[in-house]
Amino acid sequence: MRTDSKALYLILIAGFFAILGSTMSKSPTLPLYAQSIGLGKGEIGLVAAASTVTGIFVNFASGLLSDVYGRKRLLKMSGFVFLSAPLMYFLAGDALTLALVRVYYGVATAIFVPVSFALVSDLYPEGKGTFMGFLSSSTLVGRALAPVLAGSIIYFLGFSLVFVLCSLTGLVVFALTFRFPETGGELKRFEFTFSGELLLIGLLDAAVYMAYQGIETFLPLFYYLQDKAWLSGLILTVEIAIMAVVKPYAGYLSDRIGRTKPIVAGMTMVGLAMFMLALSDSLPLVVLGAVVFSVGASISEASTKPLATEVSKLRGTALGFLESVKDIGQALGPVLIGFLGFRTGFLFVGVFGLGALAVFLLRANRGFSRGINR
Structure with a gap:
């Protein structure tokens, strides 16, 4: 147990520095740096999307590879990318090269996130919800601190120091991965059977992050906040802080009462929050919607990740x-909220989330996984 506790601390520290560095490199650094080298708004948008698109493809591949070759080897690879990618900003002088840097940087996060959570699940099979919650919190603290730190450094000292500091955080991550325990590697060959159960769980998280990214993108544009940039920033910071505090407790709860009840409670709150934002006619209702979303998203996600490891042996x-x-x-x-408008867009996301929950419950009532209804 002592070894496991030490391993947990190492993973939490690595998670903090990994997300601190990767977030510093893009918020608010990326758009400001792109503008400084002459990119237009359309080019900046495409560059910003590059790392997210990378994640869509690399997340799955890295998780599968960690089942074949072991978690430690994949995490070492992500640590090297965290170390080297920030230095490549110095070589980026146009939209294409900057996009390629973002694609390369995106590989680091796309490997680290699923594989580090898998490592925690391996080490703590009986308390995976709780300890996955701690890992989520450590990354959220890094995400919350990064924009303030990067913005201050850019303002006083320029971009170069930010890139160097991001590389140093990557060096910490890379060094720590050598001390991680070795798990995974149980597969002798590549194999993956498509699972409708995993897809349903994934749709729950997709709905949560549709809402999260929609709030993060459009909250500053609400009528009540258009001349209060400081307040919109404060609300978003409080949102992250709530998630960081709630997730370990929510994970502990799911370890004790099962995964289904917290998912139902959390997704119901997410849907309610979307309706609040869609129908808001005052600033307090906007703030309340953001807070309710934060709590609900934390409760749901603290159960979906451990549940995914229980419906699949991989x-x-x-x-x-x-x-x-x-x-x-x-x-x-x-994209959806931008095209549909605030009212219709947030309503759509809320209905999508509740619809995904309804389908999930229909399947769960048939007992589609061991332990889901415990």
Whole structure:
């Protein structure tokens, strides 16, 4: 147990630095740097999407590879990319090269996230919800601190120091991966059977991240916040802080009462929050919607990840598949809300989430996985 506890601390520290560095490289760094080298708004949008598109394909592949070759080997690879990718910004002078840097950087996160969660699931099979929640919280703390830190460095010292600092955080991650325990590697050959159960769980996370990215993108454009940039930033920071606090407790709860009840409660809150945002006619209702979403998303996601490892014997592959479906939802959220408008768009996301929950419950009532209804 002592070894496992030490391993957990190493993984949590690595998770913090991995997401701190990767987020610093893009928020607010990426659009500002792209503008400084002469890119237009359309080119900036395409460059920003590059790493997300990478994740859609690499998440699943990295999870499967970790089941074949082991978690440690894949995490070492991600650590090397975290270390080397920021330095490549110095070589980027146009939209194509900057997009290629973002694609390469996206590989690091797409490997690290599903494989690190799979590693935690391997080490703590009886408390995976709780400890996955701690890992989520460590990454969220890094995500929350990154924009303030990167923005301040850019303002006072310029872009170069940000890229160097991102590389140093990658060096920490790379060094820590050498001390991770070796798990996974139980497959002797590549095999994956498509699972409708995993797809349903993935759709739940996709709905959550449709909502999350929609809120993050459009919250500053709500009428009540258009002249209050500081307040929209504060709301988004509070949203992340709530998630960081709630996830370990929600994971602990799911370990004790099963995965289904927290998913039902969480997704219901996510749907309710979307309706609040769609129908909001005052600032307090917008704030309340963001808060309700944060709590609901935390409760649901704290159960979907461990559940994915319980419906499939290939834990890395399952989590990689989940991340890929989630990334599709995250990419679609702002697009749908942008084209449909705030009211219709947020209503659509809310209905989609509740619809995915209804289908999930129909399948769950048939007992589609061991332990789901415990």
